[in-house]
Amino acid sequence: MCLKLQLRVVALLIILLSGCATPTPRQTPLRVATNALLIQRGVLTIHGRQFTLNGYLALSESGGMRLVMTQALGPRMVDVLVKNDGSVHVMYVGPSLRPIWIERYVVRDMKHLFGNIATPPSSPCRALDDTHFEVKDRAYTLELRTVETKLGPQPAELFDETKVTK
Amino acid sequence: MNQTLIVILILTLAEIATAQQALPPEKAKPILERLQLGMASLSSVYVEFNQERHLKLFTEPLKSRGVMLIEKPDRIRWETSAPYQSILLGDRKSVAQFESTDGKWKKLKLGFPQMLRRVMEQMSLMHQGKLDSLTADYAVSVVSTDDVKMIVLVPKNKEVRALLDAVEMRMDSEFLAVREIVMKEPGGDFTRLVMHNERRDVKFPAGTFDQNKPLELNAVKAALTHVP
Numbered sequence: 001m002c003l004k005l006q007l008r009v010v011a012l013l014i015i016l017l018s019g020c021a022t023p024t025p026r027q028t029p030l031r032v033a034t035n036a037l038l039i040q041r042g043v044l045t046i047h048g049r050q051f052t053l054n055g056y057l058a059l060s061e062s063g064g065m066r067l068v069m070t071q072a073l074g075p076r077m078v079d080v081l082v083k084n085d086g087s088v089h090v091m092y093v094g095p096s097l098r099p100i101w102i103e104r105y106v107v108r109d110m111k112h113l114f115g116n117i118a119t120p121p122s123s124p125c126r127a128l129d130d131t132h133f134e135v136k137d138r139a140y141t142l143e144l145r146t147v148e149t150k151l152g153p154q155p156a157e158l159f160d161e162t163k164v165t166k
Numbered sequence: 167m168n169q170t171l172i173v174i175l176i177l178t179l180a181e182i183a184t185a186q187q188a189l190p191p192e193k194a195k196p197i198l199e200r201l202q203l204g205m206a207s208l209s210s211v212y213v214e215f216n217q218e219r220h221l222k223l224f225t226e227p228l229k230s231r232g233v234m235l236i237e238k239p240d241r242i243r244w245e246t247s248a249p250y251q252s253i254l255l256g257d258r259k260s261v262a263q264f265e266s267t268d269g270k271w272k273k274l275k276l277g278f279p280q281m282l283r284r285v286m287e288q289m290s291l292m293h294q295g296k297l298d299s300l301t302a303d304y305a306v307s308v309v310s311t312d313d314v315k316m317i318v319l320v321p322k323n324k325e326v327r328a329l330l331d332a333v334e335m336r337m338d339s340e341f342l343a344v345r346e347i348v349m350k351e352p353g354g355d356f357t358r359l360v361m362h363n364e365r366r367d368v369k370f371p372a373g374t375f376d377q378n379k380p381l382e383l384n385a386v387k388a389a390l391t392h393v394p
Contacts, residue, residue: 037224039228039249041250041252041265043265043274045275046277048275049275049276049277050263050274050275050276050277051276051277051278052252052263052265052274056221056224056228058223058224066223068221068223070219074329074330075329075330075351075355076221076351076353076355079223092353094329095325095328095329143267145250147249147250148249155225158223
């Protein structure tokens, strides 16, 4: 498979990392902490094929969220900020990824799993316990675990979209 | 002079400084040949690593640790033991990955197995000093000063360079063993692998590289009497 095609397929997988469709309701907010950095490990299954991803999710006291996703053995793929007012700022998107995909899918799951809002009934996202999360969709599943939690206030710059990191 | 020009100037000077440190090919060649010759007689390597993921966003590096096991001619096991548990196993023909869920290993049905096998193969080749096998994909140079001994691999493919600036293999003073591997990304993020407790020519027990039911790491360690 040529490199360009590989990059595009990886891009597709990342999009689907957080997609939502099939109802698996959970009405209560799933957020597990504020003022913390969550280190996460995800296994994405799509069409029977599985991929591992690492996530670093910083949570502010006021509800801001900053997620950096990386490949298991590779570079940063996505950097996205969701401010406490709900506004979304895609800070970095890796090659072959589109910001709209991140906004539409990744951000939606960030909000459903860790945001300060009630999860909609239609959400396929649910928490199995405080550190174990699951997203089930007709086309894919995501099993996500928080493997380490670093408690403490996160730097204010993380939640400021004007502090751009390229 | 505006800030952009200052940054460009600094980057240019840094690039010139780095380029000046690289040995000319006629001096680099014998070092690479000696490394490859020195590693050629090895049958296996056991090495533990501490990995630091340096993301500019975060004040502290994100740390993990694990082991890498290599057995000639082509078997490799890369196991992360903390903060999550994952095993990658590869040889020339295939690759397998296991993730630990609630203390139980689960084999993944891998997507892009060829790509992962290629990454594993390159990691194995780097640690065996077989750099001539990597020249199709990387430009290889050698830096040797009183303080720094390293081999630098720069991807030749432009699309790969968009993800990976360079791989620096920090060597021991004799250029015979890899001490650190630094993978530099565009924008300043990097990953550092610090190798320690390296043991050479160990005899791995059966099952160490089994791609269906790999032997538990504790059992592997227990079988290697000279590995702490």
